[in-house]
Amino acid sequence: MPKIAIDAMGGDHAPQAVIEGALLAAQDFPGELILVGDPDTIERELARHRGAPKFQIIAASQMVPMHESPSAALRKKDSSIAIAFELMRRGEADAVVSAGNSGAMMAIGMFVMGTLAQVARPAILVVVPSLDKGTVIVDAGANVDCKPRHLVQFGLMGSIYADRVLGVPRPRVGVLSNGEEDSKGNDLTRAASEQLATTALNYIGYVEGRDIFNGKVDVVVCDGFTGNIALKSMEGVASFAGEVLKDVFQRNITSKLGYLLSRKALSEAYRRLDYAEYGGAPLIGLEGVAIIAHGGSNPRAIKNAIRAARDAVNQEMNRHITEALSDADGSAGARKEGLPRKLWERFKSKIEALGEKTESPDGSEERRKSGE
Amino acid sequence: MASNRIAFVFPGQGSQYVGMGKDLCGDFGAAKKVFAEADDALGFSLSELCFAGPEADLKLTENTQPAILTASIAALRVLEEETSMRPALVAGHSLGEYSALVAVSALEFGDAVKVVRERGRLMQQAVPAGEGAMAVVLGLEMDAVRALCDDAAQSEVVSPANFNGSGQVVIAGAKQAVARAMALAKERGAKRVVDLPVSAPFHCQLMQPAAEGLKEVLHNITVHPFHVGVVTNVEADVNLDARRVKSLLIEQAVRPVRWEESVKKLGALGCDRAVEIGPGKVLKGLMKRIVPTMEVDNFELPSDISKIAAA
Numbered sequence: 001m002p003k004i005a006i007d008a009m010g011g012d013h014a015p016q017a018v019i020e021g022a023l024l025a026a027q028d029f030p031g032e033l034i035l036v037g038d039p040d041t042i043e044r045e046l047a048r049h050r051g052a053p054k055f056q057i058i059a060a061s062q063m064v065p066m067h068e069s070p071s072a073a074l075r076k077k078d079s080s081i082a083i084a085f086e087l088m089r090r091g092e093a094d095a096v097v098s099a100g101n102s103g104a105m106m107a108i109g110m111f112v113m114g115t116l117a118q119v120a121r122p123a124i125l126v127v128v129p130s131l132d133k134g135t136v137i138v139d140a141g142a143n144v145d146c147k148p149r150h151l152v153q154f155g156l157m158g159s160i161y162a163d164r165v166l167g168v169p170r171p172r173v174g175v176l177s178n179g180e181e182d183s184k185g186n187d188l189t190r191a192a193s194e195q196l197a198t199t200a201l202n203y204i205g206y207v208e209g210r211d212i213f214n215g216k217v218d219v220v221v222c223d224g225f226t227g228n229i230a231l232k233s234m235e236g237v238a239s240f241a242g243e244v245l246k247d248v249f250q251r252n253i254t255s256k257l258g259y260l261l262s263r264k265a266l267s268e269a270y271r272r273l274d275y276a277e278y279g280g281a282p283l284i285g286l287e288g289v290a291i292i293a294h295g296g297s298n299p300r301a302i303k304n305a306i307r308a309a310r311d312a313v314n315q316e317m318n319r320h321i322t323e324a325l326s327d328a329d330g331s332a333g334a335r336k337e338g339l340p341r342k343l344w345e346r347f348k349s350k351i352e353a354l355g356e357k358t359e360s361p362d363g364s365e366e367r368r369k370s371g372e
Numbered sequence: 373m374a375s376n377r378i379a380f381v382f383p384g385q386g387s388q389y390v391g392m393g394k395d396l397c398g399d400f401g402a403a404k405k406v407f408a409e410a411d412d413a414l415g416f417s418l419s420e421l422c423f424a425g426p427e428a429d430l431k432l433t434e435n436t437q438p439a440i441l442t443a444s445i446a447a448l449r450v451l452e453e454e455t456s457m458r459p460a461l462v463a464g465h466s467l468g469e470y471s472a473l474v475a476v477s478a479l480e481f482g483d484a485v486k487v488v489r490e491r492g493r494l495m496q497q498a499v500p501a502g503e504g505a506m507a508v509v510l511g512l513e514m515d516a517v518r519a520l521c522d523d524a525a526q527s528e529v530v531s532p533a534n535f536n537g538s539g540q541v542v543i544a545g546a547k548q549a550v551a552r553a554m555a556l557a558k559e560r561g562a563k564r565v566v567d568l569p570v571s572a573p574f575h576c577q578l579m580q581p582a583a584e585g586l587k588e589v590l591h592n593i594t595v596h597p598f599h600v601g602v603v604t605n606v607e608a609d610v611n612l613d614a615r616r617v618k619s620l621l622i623e624q625a626v627r628p629v630r631w632e633e634s635v636k637k638l639g640a641l642g643c644d645r646a647v648e649i650g651p652g653k654v655l656k657g658l659m660k661r662i663v664p665t666m667e668v669d670n671f672e673l674p675s676d677i678s679k680i681a682a683a
Binding site: 069070071074075077106107110111112114115117118121122142143144145 | 377456458459460461477594596597599600601609610611612613641642
């Protein structure tokens with residue numbers, strides 16, 4: 001049963017939302033939860049919930065404000081984030097969950113735990129709603145500048161997460177680009193795409209922003225700059241759509257009646273669109289399991305972040321990543337499980353096709369496409 | 373899981389020797405690649421200079437700086453490939469801070485090697501030959517050395533350049549002022565005062581023209597955001613802010629290297645182990661005296677791998 005250290009002091013609505021989230025998690029699934037923070041504050045908050053289970057509380061005398069710089073956060077040796085990571089380092093916790101300062105989470109996580117062997121850069125992995133089990137986006141913001149080989153590793157780690165934690169067998173991996181054709185993209189995506197095609201991942205080529213939601217791809221690979229913009233745009237559209245709906249339904253008596261009738265379906269739709277349902281974002285590639293929950297997390301989002309932590313531990317996510325990366329070209333994981341010969345051939349022909357295209361005098365095709 | 377919290381530290385000038393990096397390149401492709409990249413970036417065979425000399429050329433600071441950086445990064449890449457060792461924090465002595473920044477991916481190696489070559493050139497040109505000097509003062513406290521420099525200055529420049537720990541302070545400045553400071557140091561009870569055979573007075577105000585040149589050189593370089601903290605020479609504290617890297621490097625040229633405090637900071641933040649990566653063992657010696665409980669290894673030769681991995 002995984003032991004999860006929760007930063008009780010992190011997030012816009014801490015500690016109330018965090019502690020309520022922990023209570024929800026304790027009701028919903030087994031696991032040992034450790035609350036880290038100011039003991040008095042935590043006790044006081046817990047006292048408001050009658051019949052609350054007995055959580056282990058570990059004291060931390062400092063906290064990291066949401067906008068504190070990573071350098072300043074790192075100097076606070078007794079912050080709730082640092083203590084939570086220390087518990088994991090000592091083996092007293094299997095995972096860390098925080099809705100706090102994500103830059104501080106990364107810095108402290110790197111300081112206390114370091115990366116898994118062979119991982120060049122840890123990344124933020126986010127699962128966004130889709131018509132199916134959700135789509136993984138990696139990197140969602142940790143690394144604004146990336147090399148092709150980093151993107152290849154993101155693809156591999158994202159693929160393992162989708163497979164093991166989300167339960168998507170042989171997840172389809174795509175590189176986020178400005179068009180599906182091989183001729184699109186930039187230097188980074190082209191090189192990453194060529195390299196990904198040679199791995200044993202189920203690589204499907206370029207995908208576009210809209211494909212994130214249509215179930216065409218399971219793991220969307222991009223640098224952290226692109227990923228963060230994509231993610232923030234989605235959040236913006238989601239809240240805008242909500243406002244529009246509210247506005248339309250409130251217009252007159254008929255529309256209000258319509259709202260009453262469709263209320264249940266709407267709340268179901270809202271639930272599926274809500275980031276809170278999808279829980280936190282793992283710092284993937286880090287030694288140990290660290291989950292960043294949205295700063296504005298409500299109790300349900302915290303509960304789901306705890307669930308994500310539990311799943312990552314139970315599914316031995318890190319062991320699978322390390323095994324897959326222990327092969328120099330990063331393709332061992334899937335190959336060991338027997339990659340069909342046909343797939344390799346497909347990859348091969350893909351690379352060859354790519355080579356041809358780059359050699360052919362471009363321009364004509366490019367112009368045609370930009371004219372569409 | 374990591375049993376220790378490890379700091380990677382990188383040497384500065386003075387650690388160079390003819391033959392450095394040669395054995396690593398013989399045994400590891402990763403090291404060879406780094407030297408090849410340096411040769412490529414600089415447009416001449418730095419590797420030849422490192423492996424075969426002549427020593428007189430290797431000692432020219434515009435060669436020494438890229439050479440030590442390259443040998444250090446070559447060793448780092450081997451260590452990364454051969455072990456699962458990863459740093460919790462990094463630091464470097466003077467030039468070594470550039471190696472540290474490469475180690476955390478803040479600087480690209482190809483950029484860094486060009487920058488430090490220019491840095492060497494600028495530092496050499498900043499003060500005409502023979503006008504500057506450096507000396508080591510042993511057995512006086514930091515504040516005592518600061519005070520005696522002030523007293524010896526007489527409107528010329530002389531100031532502490534490296535606080536190396538355990539009573540070792542390097543001073544730098546104008547030749548006459550350094551000579552006065554050396555005499556004063558002896559008078560005030562220094563155990564030993566030794567003249568340093570250097571080509572220019574590093575880390576003092578006389579380096580201001582070099583700092584200005586460095587500012588221009590760094591202007592065209594990209595600093596990438598990084599996640600592993602660098603304990604800087606100027607502040608002896610952790611920096612994780614990519615936007616501050618350039619100004620800290622520029623300032624470093626005219627400010628003392630606060631090595632003693634930096635090592636103490638590494639210890640205070642929980643590093644109980646350090647690995648000096650690159651040529652020589654200068655830092656290892658210094659660090660063991662600053663924080664005796666810290667376990668310090670060095671990595672420069674293929675045979676060091678098993679020693680480090682076993683520890």
